[in-house]
């Protein structure tokens with residue numbers, strides 16, 4: 146079984162549907178946030194500022210924001226609007242620091258909250274930013290109810306939600322299949338009691 150792969154940090158390989166969203170024209174883009182982000186970044190990295198795309202992702206639950214360096218995008222959790230303007234700004238800067246750090250380092254692979262990110266935080270005026278947020282988002286304390294384990298290598302990890310799509314062991318797919326999904330490595334889902 147061959148499909149497109151989406152790689153996740155949880156150690157899974159997923160089949161994903163073909164890319165459909167033309168993100169640049171996404172209705173979830175927020176021109177005001179984008180303007181704010183561009184202003185902030187402009188003096189530090191004018192070239193980055195012109196590429197930024199900022200918006201809201203209604204599918205986010207426990208994450209406050211996410212930065213996608215490959216496309217210079219930042220997506221924020223709409224629940225932030227119910228928290229405060231201050232938290233929106235803080236999260237925006239946190240994620241901008243990720244993009245700025247990556248922009249400065251080119252294609253080099255960075256530690257997500259490593260020295261380069263810290264430096265970017267300083268430059269953005271949030272020197273004491275922490276790597277995680279403390280917001281009372283629903284789901285933040287949800288118990289992980291499912292254990293997914295690889296029938297071949299035995300690696301397992303836990304999840305809050307039942308995976309909606311078929312997922313396979315990322316490590317095994319990489320090792321034996323050149324990174325392509327194979328049914329043989331499909332993770333076994335077990336409910337944790």
Ligand SMILES: [Zn+2]
Nearest residue numbers: 239243258276
């Ligand atoms: Zn971060």
Ligand SMILES: [Zn+2]
Nearest residue numbers: 295298314317
């Ligand atoms: Zn495996």
